[in-house]
Each structure stands twice: as C-alpha cells, then as structure tokens.
Amino acid sequence: MRSWVEAANAPDCEFPLNNLPYGSFRSESGEPHCGVAIGDMILDVTRMERDGLIQMEDEEEIFFYGDWTEFMTLGPAAWAAFRARVTALLDEDAPDAEKLVGYMVPMAGTEMLMPFTVAEYTDFYAGKHHASNVGTMFRGPENALPANWLSVPIGYNGRASSVVVSGTDVRRPWGQLKAPDADLPVFAPCKRFDIELEMGAIVGTSSEGPVTVAEADAMIFGYVLMNDWSARDIQAWEYQPLGPFQSKATATSISPWIVPKAALEPFRCSTPERERPLLDYLEEPGPMLYDIALEVGLAPDGKAETVISRTNYNVMYYSAAQQLAHHTTSGCPMNTGDMLGSGTISGPEKGQRGALLEMSWGGKEPVTLDTGETRSFVEDGDTLTLRGHAQGDGYRVGFGACTGKVLPALEDPYAR
Amino acid sequence: MRSWVEAANAPDCEFPLNNLPYGSFRSESGEPHCGVAIGDMILDVTRMERDGLIQMEDEEEIFFYGDWTEFMTLGPAAWAAFRARVTALLDEDAPDAEKLVGYMVPMAGTEMLMPFTVAEYTDFYAGKHHASNVGTMFRGPENALPANWLSVPIGYNGRASSVVVSGTDVRRPWGQLKAPDADLPVFAPCKRFDIELEMGAIVGTSSEGPVTVAEADAMIFGYVLMNDWSARDIQAWEYQPLGPFQSKATATSISPWIVPKAALEPFRCSTPERERPLLDYLEEPGPMLYDIALEVGLAPDGKAETVISRTNYNVMYYSAAQQLAHHTTSGCPMNTGDMLGSGTISGPEKGQRGALLEMSWGGKEPVTLDTGETRSFVEDGDTLTLRGHAQGDGYRVGFGACTGKVLPALEDPYAR
Numbered sequence: 068m069r070s071w072v073e074a075a076n077a078p079d080c081e082f083p084l085n086n087l088p089y090g091s092f093r094s095e096s097g098e099p100h101c102g103v104a105i106g107d108m109i110l111d112v113t114r115m116e117r118d119g120l121i122q123m124e125d126e127e128e129i130f131f132y133g134d135w136t137e138f139m140t141l142g143p144a145a146w147a148a149f150r151a152r153v154t155a156l157l158d159e160d161a162p163d164a165e166k167l168v169g170y171m172v173p174m175a176g177t178e179m180l181m182p183f184t185v186a187e188y189t190d191f192y193a194g195k196h197h198a199s200n201v202g203t204m205f206r207g208p209e210n211a212l213p214a215n216w217l218s219v220p221i222g223y224n225g226r227a228s229s230v231v232v233s234g235t236d237v238r239r240p241w242g243q244l245k246a247p248d249a250d251l252p253v254f255a256p257c258k259r260f261d262i263e264l265e266m267g268a269i270v271g272t273s274s275e276g277p278v279t280v281a282e283a284d285a286m287i288f289g290y291v292l293m294n295d296w297s298a299r300d301i302q303a304w305e306y307q308p309l310g311p312f313q314s315k316a317t318a319t320s321i322s323p324w325i326v327p328k329a330a331l332e333p334f335r336c337s338t339p340e341r342e343r344p345l346l347d348y349l350e351e352p353g354p355m356l357y358d359i360a361l362e363v364g365l366a367p368d369g370k371a372e373t374v375i376s377r378t379n380y381n382v383m384y385y386s387a388a389q390q391l392a393h394h395t396t397s398g399c400p401m402n403t404g405d406m407l408g409s410g411t412i413s414g415p416e417k418g419q420r421g422a423l424l425e426m427s428w429g430g431k432e433p434v435t436l437d438t439g440e441t442r443s444f445v446e447d448g449d450t451l452t453l454r455g456h457a458q459g460d461g462y463r464v465g466f467g468a469c470t471g472k473v474l475p476a477l478e479d480p481y482a483r
Numbered sequence: 484m485r486s487w488v489e490a491a492n493a494p495d496c497e498f499p500l501n502n503l504p505y506g507s508f509r510s511e512s513g514e515p516h517c518g519v520a521i522g523d524m525i526l527d528v529t530r531m532e533r534d535g536l537i538q539m540e541d542e543e544e545i546f547f548y549g550d551w552t553e554f555m556t557l558g559p560a561a562w563a564a565f566r567a568r569v570t571a572l573l574d575e576d577a578p579d580a581e582k583l584v585g586y587m588v589p590m591a592g593t594e595m596l597m598p599f600t601v602a603e604y605t606d607f608y609a610g611k612h613h614a615s616n617v618g619t620m621f622r623g624p625e626n627a628l629p630a631n632w633l634s635v636p637i638g639y640n641g642r643a644s645s646v647v648v649s650g651t652d653v654r655r656p657w658g659q660l661k662a663p664d665a666d667l668p669v670f671a672p673c674k675r676f677d678i679e680l681e682m683g684a685i686v687g688t689s690s691e692g693p694v695t696v697a698e699a700d701a702m703i704f705g706y707v708l709m710n711d712w713s714a715r716d717i718q719a720w721e722y723q724p725l726g727p728f729q730s731k732a733t734a735t736s737i738s739p740w741i742v743p744k745a746a747l748e749p750f751r752c753s754t755p756e757r758e759r760p761l762l763d764y765l766e767e768p769g770p771m772l773y774d775i776a777l778e779v780g781l782a783p784d785g786k787a788e789t790v791i792s793r794t795n796y797n798v799m800y801y802s803a804a805q806q807l808a809h810h811t812t813s814g815c816p817m818n819t820g821d822m823l824g825s826g827t828i829s830g831p832e833k834g835q836r837g838a839l840l841e842m843s844w845g846g847k848e849p850v851t852l853d854t855g856e857t858r859s860f861v862e863d864g865d866t867l868t869l870r871g872h873a874q875g876d877g878y879r880v881g882f883g884a885c886t887g888k889v890l891p892a893l894e895d896p897y898a899r
Binding site for chain 1: 602603608618621622629630631634635637638639640641642643644645654656657658659661667668669670692693694695714717720721722723724725726727728729730732733734759760762763764809810812813814815816817818821893896897
C-alpha cells in the first residue's frame with residue numbers, strides 16, 4: 068500500500084500506510100493532540116475532528132484531550148471505520164490529498180506524550196527462556212520453572228501510575244537492599260538496575276465476567292513496546308511471598324505509538340507446541356502471537372549505542388489474548404486502558420535475552436559494549452532504547468523507539 | 484459533641500457529630516449524591532452545594548457526581564474547612580438547623596454506592612499473627628514469617644476494578660485448582676473461598692517522589708472497613724513466584740462510609756515494640772495506628788448471624804502511614820483515590836483471627852456457628868459482615884457495616 072506521503076513508501080520506514088499507529092503529541096498550541104503516524108509526518112487528528120474532517124459516530128470531541136482512551140471505548144467497529152477513513156485519506160490515489168496537507172506535522176522535533184490513560188497495568192511472565200533463566204539464578208536449576216508455569220499464564224499487578232512514555236528520564240530508585248552475607252537490609256540506591264524488553268497489549272473494551280481467548284483477542288486495541296525497569300536487588304529481598312512491588316514501581320516506559328491490532332494481522336503466528344496440555348479455557352482458536360523483530364540498544368552517556376540483544380515476540384509461550392482471558396477467570400472486571408505486559412522476551416541464545424540480569428548472568432558475565440566498556444546492569448547516564456517491527460513484503464510496521472535515560476539516584480530522597 | 488439530630492447522640496450510634504463520614508447514596512432523582520452520615524440520617528451535600536449552602540473555594544460542583552474523589556484532591560486545608568462547616572451546621576446549638584431539615588435523607592432504605600473512584604489498590608500484609616499463621620500453613624512453622632517481614636511492609640498491587648461497595652453480592656469464582664496429590668490442575672469453581680478482615684486507608688493527595696511517614700500520614704484522607712475476598716485454592720497454586728493474582732481479583736468489599744482521619748485522631752495508638760530495628764525511613768514521628776474494635780459476622784442463607792471473630796486494628800505491625808511511605812520509596816507516584824489495605828487483622832487468640840483460613844486452620848478445625856452448622860470456608864448463600872468502631876467517652880465512631888453475600892459459581896462461566 069502506497070501513500071502520497073512519500074517517506075511512508077520507503078521499505079525501511081516504520082510508518083507506512085499499512086501501519087497508521089496512534090500517538091499523542093504536543094501541538095503548536097502546546098496542547099496534547101491525537102495523531103496518526105505516516106512516513107515522517109503526524110496527521111493531526113484532533114484538529115481534523117475540530118474542523119469536521121473526521122467525526123466519530125454521534126460523539127463529539129473524542130480526540131479533544133489528545134488521548135486515545137475515549138476512542139478505544141467506541142469499540143472494534145469504530146476502530147475499523149476510523150482506520151478505513153484514514154487509510155483512504157492517505158492513500159496515494161486519495162482524491163483530495165491537498166486538503167490534508169495543513170494537518171500534517173513533521174515528526175522531527177515533536178514531543179510525544181502518553182497516548183492513552185493507563186487504567187491498570189498487569190505484568191506477565193510468559194517468556195519461557197526468561198522464566199528459566201531467572202528461576203535458575205534465584206532458585207537454582209532444579210526449581211527454575213515454577214511448577215505452575217506450564218499451566219498458568221503467571222502475572223502480577225503492576226503500578227499504572229509509574230507508566231511513562233518513551234523519552235522520559237528514569238531516576239535510579241532507592242530501596243531496601245540486603246546483601247547475601249548481611250544480617251540486615253540497608254536503605255540505599257539500587258545497585259542492580261535493569262531493563263525488561265516486553266510488548267504491551269492495550270485493552271480497548273471492557274468486560275465483566277470471564278471471557279474466552281477469542282473474546283479477549285477482540286478486546287485488544289493494539290500493542291506497544293515496553294521497557295519494565297526493574298531494581299533486581301530490591302526485588303530479590305522483597306519478592307517473597309507476595310511478589311515484586313517497589314522493585315517494579317519506578318517506571319515502565321512505552322513506545323510513543325500504539326500499533327493497531329489490524330496493522331499486525333498479517334504477522335500473526337502461533338504459540339509453541341505444549342509439553343503439558345493447556346486447560347480448555349486457554350486454548351487458542353487461531354494464531355494469537357505476532358512475528359515482531361525486537362532489539363535493545365544501550366548508549367553510555369554521550370557515546371555510541373551498542374545493540375545488546377536481538378529477539379522476537381514470537382518466542383513467547385502465552386499470547387496476550389490468553390493472558391487477558393486468564394485475567395478474567397476470577398470475574399475480575401477489565402477496563403479500557405488496562406495494559407498487559409507480555410513478560411520479558413528472551414530467545415534461547417545469549418544474544419537474544421531481554422534483560423541485563425540474564426545477559427550478564429546476574430553480573431557474573433558482564434556484557435561488552437562496542438565502546439569497550441562493560442555492563443552487568445545499567446549505569447547512570449545510559450540511554451536504553453527498544454525497537455521493534457514486523458517485516459512485510461517490501462514494508463515494515465514499527466512502533467517508534469522506546470527510550471529512557473537513567474539519571475543518578477537522588478542524594479537524599481527526603482530533601483525538600 | 485451533641486447534634487440536633489437526636490439519634491446521633493445515642494452512645495451506641497456509629498455516626499455522632501464526632502464522626503461525620505463521607506458516603507455516596509442514590510438520591511430521590513436516582514442520581515448518586517454525596518452525603519455525610521449523622522445519626523440515622525444522611526446530609527445531602529450534593530444538593531446543598533447546588534443550592535449554595537456549601538461552596539468549596541472557587542471550585543464549582545465538587546460534589547455534582549456523587550463521588551468524593553474531586554473533594555479529596557482539594558487537600559487537607561479544604562477537608563478541615565468542610566468538616567468545620569458541617570460540624571457547625573449539625574451542632575445542637577446551630578442557629579439555623581431548620582434550614583437543613585430539607586437536606587436530610589433517612590438512612591433506612593437508602594442505597595449506598597462507591598464513595599470514591601479507586602485509582603489503584605494495594606494490599607499489604609502487616610498483621611504479624613496473620614502472616615505467622617498463613618506462613619505456617621503454606622510453608623511450615625520454620626518458614627512462617629518470611630525473612631524480610633520484620634524489615635519490609637510487604638505488599639502487592641491488587642486490582643482496583645474489583646473493589647465494590649458494601650451490599651454488593653460476590654460470586655464464587657472459577658479458577659485453576661490443583662489438589663496436592665494431583666499431577667495437573669483443573670479449571671473449576673473455587674472450593675476454599677474466604678474473607679480477609681482489613682482496614683483500607685484512602686490516599687487523598689498525590690505525591691511524586693519518596694515521602695516520609697509524617698508526609699504520608701498527611702496524605703491519608705480517611706479509612707474504611709475492607710473485606711478482601713480470597714480464593715485460597717487458586718492462591719495456593721498461582722502465587723509462586725509473583726504473588727497472588729486471580730485469587731484476589733474477584734472482589735474487595737468496602738464499608739459505605741469513609742471515616743475522616745480527623746474523626747479518628749482521639750484513637751491513635753502506637754505500633755508495637757520492634758524485635759528488629761526499623762530502617763530510618765520507616766520510623767514514625769508519633770502514633771500512627773488506631774484503636775478500632777472489629778468483628779466479623781457470618782449468617783448462613785436465611786439464618787441468624789454468628790460473630791466468628793473479634794479483634795482490633797491496634798494489633799498491626801505496620802501503620803498505613805508506614806505502608807504509604809514504603810510505597811513511595813522507589814519513586815512510585817501515588818494518586819488521589821489510591822487505596823491501601825492493611826493486611827488481614829488477626830489477634831493472638833483463635834477467636835481474634837481475620838480469615839476463615841486461620842480460624843479453621845486450613846479446614847482442619849471448622850468453626851461452629853450458633854446455628855450448629857460448621858464452616859471451614861464461606862459457603863454459597865452466606866452473608867459476611869464486618870463491623871468496626873472506635874470507642875470514645877460516651878460515643879463511638881463507626882464505619883457502617885461492610886457486607887457481602889456469596890452467590891454460587893456460574894454453571895458455565897462462558898455461557899452467553
């Protein structure tokens with residue numbers, strides 16, 4: 068599919084006409100506006116709605132606040148209608164392309180904002196290589212994969228208030244740390260600050276009772292890249308018996324663009340063969356995972372970036388639809404804006420791991436960067452960047468980079 | 484303090500002039516209105532605001548939606564001013580009591596609604612007797628209290644969407660259950676459905692970085708009774724390694740009335756002596772716990788209630804202010820409407836336990852009701868009721884009952 072926005076037709080452009088992801092950007096007026104990415108431009112949907120070029124059903128000002136949450140509540144038929152309308156407008160054969168030129172904002176230099184309001188945030192643990200690696204380090208090889216792991220899409224509730232958009236600096240946290248040979252913990256800055264390469268699935272429509280995997284898939288609005296910053300030393304001391312808490316509450320960064328599920332349809336693939344049969348409620352009616360190539364870049368302060376991992380979302384054991392279905396089994400109501408993290412995405416090889424904890428095997432085998440420096444965990448001043456795209460025939464569907472720079476811990480967190 | 488609302492002056496009335504808790508009720512028009520409880524009446528604050536009898540600063544229609552969240556954002560000075568104004572209006576010497584008579588709604592027969600919008604919900608684990616009892620049952624007596632427990636106010640994020648107001652029926656959930664002697668789990672209705680007697684602290688004002696215990700205490704708006712419904716069999720199978728998830732997501736019931744922190748001031752008491760010194764950031768500048776007598780009643784369907792537990796909030800090891808301070812250590816932003824569960828409140832004696840899991844010691848010692856029936860866990864048709872009050876000199880400050888009736892599990896959770 069070709070657009071009259073020329074940059075969109077380049078084979079390595081992340082935002083071709085096939086993609087049309089949703090973001091929020093600061094407009095000339097300083098207000099957040101909803102935008103759709105096309106090539107190197109952003110289509111200003113908030114201004115188009117204001118000027119009557121786009122109207123969603125009988126609703127008014129769906130895009131007024133520069134947030135896609137209200138749009139999500141309209142449901143799949145409205146999502147499809149909007150996508151068809153924008154696709155037609157941006158198609159190379161669109162009859163009145165010139166009417167749209169005034170609504171195009173160059174991406175370069177634009178500040179991206181949170182594209183939606185996170186209602187609640189759940190983080191899963193669906194990467195088998197990741198779970199095995201971390202389990203081996205935390206509990207030994209004989210207890211690597213928990214007994215329930217092959218049956219339950221293990222997840223825990225995270226903290227929605229800590230989700231930030233790409234580009235937001237992330238400050239190294241303080242917390243309780245206990246050295247293995249110490250009797251008592253200290254309160255100090257985290258020494259083992261880490262990343263987790265994940266995909267985030269965004270729930271578009273709400274549910275009340277349990278939903279099937281097929282229904283869950285229909286509820287999903289789109290996907291983002293996600294970096295779930297993790298304080299490993301805080302985690303190791305706090306996580307028994309009720310799970311990770313402050314170790315995961317500093318920040319979770321997401322890509323600025325939500326890629327619609329519709330744009331990812333050609334890239335569906337299946338979860339793997341099961342060594343243990345799944346319970347019926349988790350059976351998938353079709354392929355629910357996606358073939359999305361992912362990478363992690365690490366750039367020390369002021370220096371060139373090294374790509375420290377390359378993997379693919381297609382290695383996951385449970386899909387987001389399975390996770391969402393499981394999430395509702397208890398009767399838990401799900402709402403527009405809920406976000407589900409996939410769990411850390413690690414492939415089978417060392418160069419395919421999604422967390423420094425795994426890449427450096429708990430610090431024992433530091434990663435060597437192209438600059439010659441080594442990393443066991445992230446250091447102050449490092450910029451971490453996640454990238455991802457699905458590769459089509461002559462085009463790719465991308466998410467935009469998900470970046471975050473690590474700031475040093477506060478000297479005194481209680482100084483005012 | 485005496486009110487011209489006569490019922491408020493009875494020594495056993497839960498809603499004297501000293502209390503003035505905040506609730507939401509369905510008004511004659513069918514709309515949710517904000518109300519303040521006094522004696523056997525509700526003062527209709529939404530109508531008073533509409534008619535100009537109450538105005539918060541320059542703000543308009545703070546109470547329009549029948550939800551106290553907007554009011555909470557105004558902060559402690561506004562909370563105090565409002566409380567002083569309502570206290571003066573309801574005082575027995577109030578000069579124009581007759582002007583208020585038209586704003587009084589009888590409590591009897593009124594439907595109570597959620598008094599605020601839960602932003603995020605965190606559940607803690609601060610009852611030492613509870614943690615020891617559960618730890619003994621789940622992990623054996625030698626691992627009863629986790630190694631971190633005396634240092635860390637252990638908590639996990641719960642699911643805000645599952646919080647309901649007292650009076651809401653609670654349906655027994657389905658979930659993954661694995662019998663100890665089975666190889667594989669089944670998907671079936673929960674067989675060990677339980678309650679947890681807790682207090683909920685409601686965060687009134689937001690924070691960005693770490694806050695001290697004193698600052699945390701100032702952020703707290705008020706307290707509710709809380710019943711954190713728990714599926715013990717789902718929990719036992721799912722909780723390793725990332726903590727409780729679906730076992731805690733069916734429902735959490737809260738009392739209809741939020742008791743303002745100001746009303747509880749006379750009842751402050753201290754957390755216990757520490758067998759292990761606390762880290763500085765958890766030190767309390769004064770008494771942060773409250774002396775609140777609590778009880779749990781269980782009524783089988785159509786039968787009389789038995790009080791199955793009597794305990795007190797004053798047995799807790801960590802206060803809500805300590806928990807909130809700990810919650811912010813990582814830099815986690817806290818928001819208006821966040822709710823913090825205390826953890827199950829169990830005293831040292833068997834008759835003082837806050838969960839059936841403990842009362843029946845995992846089902847081995849069923850509780851005998853006054854009807855002659857026994858209970859290891861809650862059964863379909865049971866109504867569970869939490870009550871609580873602080874006892875003053877000739878008056879008491881109560882929360883209203885926190886009730887919920889257990890409905891049978893759906894026959895087929897996916898039937899439409």
